[in-house]
Amino acid sequence: MEELRPDQAAAVRRAYVEGLSYAELAEEMNAPLNTVRTWLRRSLLKLRECME
Amino acid sequence: MMTSGAHSHGISPQDEVLAAEYVLGLLSLERRQMVERRMADDADFQRHVERWQSDTVTFNDAYGEIAPDASVFNRIEQRLFADRPDNAAGSLWQSLVFWRGVSLVSSLAAVVAIVFVSGMLPPTGRQAALLVANLTAPGNVIDLAASYDASSGRLKITPVAADGGERRSLELWLVPPAGNPKSLGIINAAVDADMIISPEIQGSLGEGSVFAVSLEPFGGSPTGLPTGPIVASGTARRL
Numbered sequence: 001m002e003e004l005r006p007d008q009a010a011a012v013r014r015a016y017v018e019g020l021s022y023a024e025l026a027e028e029m030n031a032p033l034n035t036v037r038t039w040l041r042r043s044l045l046k047l048r049e050c051m052e
Numbered sequence: 053m054m055t056s057g058a059h060s061h062g063i064s065p066q067d068e069v070l071a072a073e074y075v076l077g078l079l080s081l082e083r084r085q086m087v088e089r090r091m092a093d094d095a096d097f098q099r100h101v102e103r104w105q106s107d108t109v110t111f112n113d114a115y116g117e118i119a120p121d122a123s124v125f126n127r128i129e130q131r132l133f134a135d136r137p138d139n140a141a142g143s144l145w146q147s148l149v150f151w152r153g154v155s156l157v158s159s160l161a162a163v164v165a166i167v168f169v170s171g172m173l174p175p176t177g178r179q180a181a182l183l184v185a186n187l188t189a190p191g192n193v194i195d196l197a198a199s200y201d202a203s204s205g206r207l208k209i210t211p212v213a214a215d216g217g218e219r220r221s222l223e224l225w226l227v228p229p230a231g232n233p234k235s236l237g238i239i240n241a242a243v244d245a246d247m248i249i250s251p252e253i254q255g256s257l258g259e260g261s262v263f264a265v266s267l268e269p270f271g272g273s274p275t276g277l278p279t280g281p282i283v284a285s286g287t288a289r290r291l
Contacts, residue, residue, distance in 0.1 A: 012076065013111055015076045015077065015078055016075075016076045016077070016108050016111050017111055017112065017115065019077050021078060022078055040078075041069045041073075044068075044069055044072040044073070044076075045065055045068060045069060047072075048068055048072070051107055
């Protein structure tokens with residue numbers, strides 16, 4: 001998680017711990033849903049890469 | 053092999069993301085059910101889901117556990133159970149009392165497990181009555197830790213290593229006329245007990261014995277001999 005940018009790590013953490021959906025994350029970040037979805041998916045792949 | 057590490061074992065990045073989204077709870081009901089069907093007949097995919105589960109479980113560690121107060125707990129129960137018609141009165145599975153009991157028992161089990169694992173005891177009234185202060189001045193090698201027990205009116209002052217950002221311990225030594233110093237123990241401000249001298253050392257302790265205190269790594273000298281500077285020393289005499 002330390003390898004991720006703080007905003008990426010925070011979004012992943014909040015999705016998991018607080019159960020936020022893509023729509024809720026998008027609303028919080030004030031960004032389009034599809035943008036947030038793509039961005040978070042990229043963060044997840046980065047996270048997997050770091051944990052290999 | 054031309055895998056990038058992000059999708060080893062033949063799983064595609066799409067499936068890796070899908071497994072992560074399932075574990076993080078980002079999927080719709082329909083997609084969740086699809087993932088669950090997939091897990092049932094694709095062992096490789098299932099392993100990837102399990103890996104995300106074990107990787108993310110540590111996220112919980114950043115959060116402490118607190119018990120909701122009664123009003124919050126009641127509202128949760130209202131939301132969970134209020135609109136359910138109690139048409140099967142007497143059925144154990146629908147009994148609020150039963151589930152309350154289950155919830156209480158499992159909460160207690162969790163608390164017991166935490167206390168057991170960490171070796172910590174719940175704060176007692178006595179601990180609540182304790183006040184502590186660290187007495188220090190610039191350039192000190194030794195500070196003084198004062199602890200006051202309001203329940204007994206007892207105040208104790210113990211020397212502690214002045215930290216300087218790094219935890220260190222003060223160790224008390226008996227310095228014999230010849231041979232190596234013998235450790236008498238760590239001066240511990242946290243433990244409310246006198247230092248007990250072991251019987252084999254008691255024989256060599258008397259008038260003229262030299263005591264010394266050295267600054268050691270936290271927990272005491274790793275070698276059994278003083279490794280840090282002597283911060284105080286003195287000779288015992290009869291009162």
